[in-house]
Amino acid sequence: MARTATRRAKRSGTRFTAEVEKRVLAFARRHGLFSTGGRALVAVSGGPDSSALLLVLARLREALSLDLTVAHFDHRLRSVEEREGDTAFVRGLADHLGVGFVQDSGDVRAYAKDQRLSLEEAGRRLRYRFLVEEAARLGAGAVAVGHTAGDQAETVLLHIVRGAGLDGLAGMRPLSPWPFGEGPSLARPLLCLHRRETERYCREVGIEPRQDPTNLLLEATRNRVRHQLLPALRELNPRIEEALLRLADAASADSRYLDDVAEGLWRSLAGEAEEEVSFPRKEFAGLAQALAARLLRRAVRHLLGRGADPVAVHVEAALAALVKRRSSASLPGGLTWAVDAAKVRLLKGEPKGSSPLPETPLAVPGRTVLPGWVIEAELVPRPESPVSRDPFVAFLDAEGAVLPLLVRSRRPGDRLRPLGLGGEKKVQDLLVDAHVPVQERDGVPLVFNAARPLPPELRLKPPYSAMKAIRTKSFLV
Numbered sequence: 001m002a003r004t005a006t007r008r009a010k011r012s013g014t015r016f017t018a019e020v021e022k023r024v025l026a027f028a029r030r031h032g033l034f035s036t037g038g039r040a041l042v043a044v045s046g047g048p049d050s051s052a053l054l055l056v057l058a059r060l061r062e063a064l065s066l067d068l069t070v071a072h073f074d075h076r077l078r079s080v081e082e083r084e085g086d087t088a089f090v091r092g093l094a095d096h097l098g099v100g101f102v103q104d105s106g107d108v109r110a111y112a113k114d115q116r117l118s119l120e121e122a123g124r125r126l127r128y129r130f131l132v133e134e135a136a137r138l139g140a141g142a143v144a145v146g147h148t149a150g151d152q153a154e155t156v157l158l159h160i161v162r163g164a165g166l167d168g169l170a171g172m173r174p175l176s177p178w179p180f181g182e183g184p185s186l187a188r189p190l191l192c193l194h195r196r197e198t199e200r201y202c203r204e205v206g207i208e209p210r211q212d213p214t215n216l217l218l219e220a221t222r223n224r225v226r227h228q229l230l231p232a233l234r235e236l237n238p239r240i241e242e243a244l245l246r247l248a249d250a251a252s253a254d255s256r257y258l259d260d261v262a263e264g265l266w267r268s269l270a271g272e273a274e275e276e277v278s279f280p281r282k283e284f285a286g287l288a289q290a291l292a293a294r295l296l297r298r299a300v301r302h303l304l305g306r307g308a309d310p311v312a313v314h315v316e317a318a319l320a321a322l323v324k325r326r327s328s329a330s331l332p333g334g335l336t337w338a339v340d341a342a343k344v345r346l347l348k349g350e351p352k353g354s355s356p357l358p359e360t361p362l363a364v365p366g367r368t369v370l371p372g373w374v375i376e377a378e379l380v381p382r383p384e385s386p387v388s389r390d391p392f393v394a395f396l397d398a399e400g401a402v403l404p405l406l407v408r409s410r411r412p413g414d415r416l417r418p419l420g421l422g423g424e425k426k427v428q429d430l431l432v433d434a435h436v437p438v439q440e441r442d443g444v445p446l447v448f449n450a451a452r453p454l455p456p457e458l459r460l461k462p463p464y465s466a467m468k469a470i471r472t473k474s475f476l477v
Helices: 015-030 048-064 080-097 108-115 119-138 149-161 195-204 221-234 240-269 281-285 289-304 312-323 427-433 438-443
Strands: 039-043 067-074 100-105 142-144 185-187 276-280 327-331 335-339 343-348 366-370 373-381 393-397 405-408 446-449 468-476
Touching: 015 048, 015 195, 039 048, 039 119, 048 067, 048 080, 048 195, 067 080, 067 119, 080 100, 100 119, 108 119, 119 142, 149 195, 149 221, 149 240, 221 240, 240 289, 276 281, 276 289, 281 312, 281 343, 289 312, 289 335, 289 343, 312 327, 312 335, 312 343
Parallel strands: 039 067, 039 142, 067 100, 142 185
Antiparallel strands: 276 343, 327 335, 335 343, 366 373, 373 468, 393 468, 405 446
């Protein structure tokens, strides 16, 4: 271990270090950060927070029954001498504590340019790619990172500036899913500590962490929040960090409750398939927007992977389609949100068109089964009004009907005489006026006479009299 970077860590701690370890242990157990007897990968840059994380977990590994491995990633953003010093420091610390060590590096600047990302985001993606690969190779169920309460306050502020919702206000969870697709859990044992406490912890165990000068640069958004926005807010509230942490705790509690409710709704409403997730339209439309949005996001993750998460504007566009009779919305990742009379569906690609319905005799009275539909027909007294409030119910004049009545899809040139209209209208035009999507129009069942109406002297005799009507009710299946 390089003596210019650190002294040998003391094996015995102080009252302060013991208190810190007690708090972290309680926090880790309360939030179930690590599985008993499991393996954890500890991400260590060499700075105060990640060094304190490693030191604390090394002292708690017996209490937590943990097998630790240190992971160090070089972003190649500093001089060769500084980078090599960071690696030597972290490797020496791992050797001193008797834990495994793995390392890698990536050209963050070139990756950011190639992918058109900020240095901040490019570094995060390359770092997490390395961590997930090492976790898989080692069989680690969790990756521990050194985020502190100060990082939490900065994260909440960043989310506020970007216009986040409730989940954004909740900030970082103590234990969260892997942020990019499938992977181990992401554990944050130091969210119960402040940055000044991690620095003091390192001092009291005899460790002099590395300092990264890039943390003082104002290019990264987080650094501007840390060095400009937070100091300005402290002039209004000297305890602004504590206020932001209380906000995060309150939002997190509400968010967890909504997650639990949404999980139950998912089990009862969601129809899961490889290429599609569907919900009954009536039940989905009746949900509070916060719950509907959670189900939609869950559906996106089901189709695209755990790391996928649509932004608020796309969620709002999809939910807005519910107020229309029939509509659709495009979401990132090649997904389509399709709304019809019976279901709302999130599917990969464009919705497939409905297959034409075969010409089938309508049972009067009785049930007629067609692909996707069941139609019930019965003789009833003629209603005062031939218009039903139920869009799936229609009344036909029994006297004017010519049996057998048939059911089929539309055909070119089909016309009908709508109630209240002096003449005829094309079925195609009616479907357009009703905003029925093109891909669904061939699946709409039409009831029609097998032949033209007969002259009065040949019309149907009772029970098909002028006092009767044929009531049809259709069901989507």
